[in-house]
Amino acid sequence: MARNQAGEQKGSPGKKCVETKMEDMIGELPDDVLLHILSFLPMYQVVRASTLSRRWRHLWTQVPVLDFGTHEFHFTQSGIESLINCCLMLHNAPKIKQFRARIDHVHILHHNLDAWLRFASQHDVEELDMDYITGNRLGILIRYPMPGCLFHCGALRALRLRGCELKLPASFCLGSLRTLELYQVNVMSDLNASGCPLLESLTLYECNSTSPLSIYSPNQKLEKLKIHDMRGVIFSSIGLIIDAPYLLSIEISGFMRDFYSIKNSSSVALDFTPMFETYYGYFEGRMVLKLLEGLRHVKTLKLCQWCIQVCRHQNFR
Known part of the structure; x- marks a missing residue:
């Protein structure tokens, strides 16, 4: 049991390293590819993506698909208008x-x-x-x-x-x-x-x-x-x-x-x-x-x- 826990603890840094590399790979994609990916998301998720990195901060403003029709949670009247x-x-x-x-x-x-x-x-x-x-x-x-x-x-x-x-x-x-x-x-x-x-x-x-x-x-x-x-x-x-x-x-x-x-x-x-x-x-x-x-x-x-x-x-x- 102790060995398994130790193995999991040893494996955790490796897993984080893989996730970091994946994030870096996505971040290295051309803008047109990233915009194509964003075009499949509703706008409130697209806006959230702007917090991922400096590069994403303004990239979302170029997305060619504006989808305000998918609400995974309830928006108030003022919320959807804003x-x-x-x-x-x-x-x-x-x-x-x-x-x-x-x-x-x-x-x-x-x-x-x-x-x-x-x-x-x-x-x-x-x-x-x-x-x-x-x-x-x-x-x-x-x-x-x-x-x-x-x-x-x-x-x-x-x-x-x-x-x-x-x-x-x-x-x-x-x-x-x-x-x-x-x-x-x-x-x-x-x-x-x-x-x-x-x-x-x-x-x-x-x-x-x-x-x-x-x-x-x-x-x-x-x-x-x-x-x-x-x-x-x-x-x-x-x-x-x-x-x-x-x-x-x-x-x-x-x-x-x-x-x-x-x-x-x-x-x-x-x-x-x-x-x-x-x-x-x-x-x-x-x-x-x-x-x-x-x-x-x-x-x-x-x-x-x-x-x-x-x-x-x-x-x-």
Whole structure:
């Protein structure tokens, strides 16, 4: 027993020596490699890294990924505001690859959010992820109106919004945008994607659950549309109008809307995954019939198994 303890004591200096060498090896890495490593960490950990050595003290201000969306411990309202404001004030990288923020405090001022997004826009952000998940005491979701600076981010390639209010201006340009994902977003006007010529994928999750929605996209790149509806859409006489001539695939899941209208499409594949996949009632039959009647102009139409079963149960011809 004494020998083992002695061995452990003798081994301790060696272990510390190895750890010191490892720290020295990491410290000798080029700045771009260290910044790449830091880009995988949430910002509060990136800031902590500044205490490791003099070299790290200012290195973190060059990190290209600003992730304020991962909270391993609870931040107060003032805490998250102070963290983000301080990081953005000291940050001096010319461009931002990713900017992510998760806001779950209802009292955070909108002018602070506007300033953060304006900062990201001015630094040619490529990927923007904004989660605004706040509600009042009655549990009603409060949405954040996206500022106008968002619609002129020429470098933006991917945009993900949650719990926001989106009102597209009459004229805007997101010339590099390829992926748009909207979760629990209220689209205040028609979703006109003509200002996104490179848009390839569009996802709508619980958007406009109590109001109609129209999607217009003349873009040749947009081929895939995903829609998921919940929270009682089935009980409202609201529909979805899709005008996207080059759209090839439409995936619809969750509760079904009262009607779907697909315009100016020559070839499309429809894939429905309803909340109750084995139920083929009157509502579903009427919805599918309306949809098929509006697709007489389509040259190529692919239907999922659920649509075929609905047609069979309703004896459609």
